Amino acid sequence: MMELFTSAEAWAALLTLTALEIVLGIDNVIFLSVIVSRIPPAQAKRARQIGLFLALVFRIILLTLLVWLIGLTEPVITVKSIVLSWRDIILIGGGLFLIAKATHEIHAEVEAQELESDAAPRASAFFWVIVQIIVIDMVFSLDSIITAIGMSQQLEIMIAAVVIACVIMYVSSGPVARFVADHPTTKMLALAFLVLIGVALVADGFKFHIPRGYIYFAIAFSAAVELFNVLARRNRKRAVRS
Secondary structure (H helix, E strand, O other): OHHHHHOHHHHHHHHHHHHHHHHHHHHHHHHHHHHHHHOOHHHHHHHHHHHHHHHHHHHHHHHOOHHHHHHOOOEEEEEOOEEEEHHHHHHHHHHHHHHHHHHHHHHHHHOOOOOOOOHHHHHHHHHHHHHHHHHHHHHHHHHHHHHHHHHOOOHHHHHHHHHHHHHHHHHHHHHHHHHHHHOHHHHHHHHHHHHHHHHHHHHHHOOOOOOHHHHHHHHHHHHHHHHHHHHHHHHHHHHHHO
């Protein structure tokens, strides 16, 4: 263990892997921000805490089950030239879930559907939010940890990187969720991102890899444009008031 603290290679691997886990966690933060925006603020905070805690738990559990995890990449279905493993099936299922969920939310936004105000639907909504968070956490955790295994052979480094990334995700999720809730147009943009991420997961499941750099560049560029729009609207409101 002490060798890891004094090894330059170990620190370089930790920094690289942590950065990668943070980038891969962007998907999770976007999903959490969108999914909790339809429940009351107090419940939304609890749902974010539960969701990120589950993300951390799933990642650590998967890291301790490396032999089982590697077994998930073995082929289980072969149809002509298409060969699918359990990992592929999980990625395809998770991608389709993201696409369906984002499409449903976009439809609700376009139709201006409102949540019911009584307590029962709110309790039910909170339960379903947690269920959806668990489903998508499993998908993102699997994708994230398989990537981590390919970059480092030290379990301690992988666990440390995952914990650091989850802490940073927790700190950033609150401001991101509030920003999405306060600016409806950014929610529509976030839903479009989820459709894009869902398509990438399905493509990965069918062995057609879309470089994540392209996806994250598109997200960053669109987010920057939306940020300028938000600032422009705020300045126009100030100009009208004055």
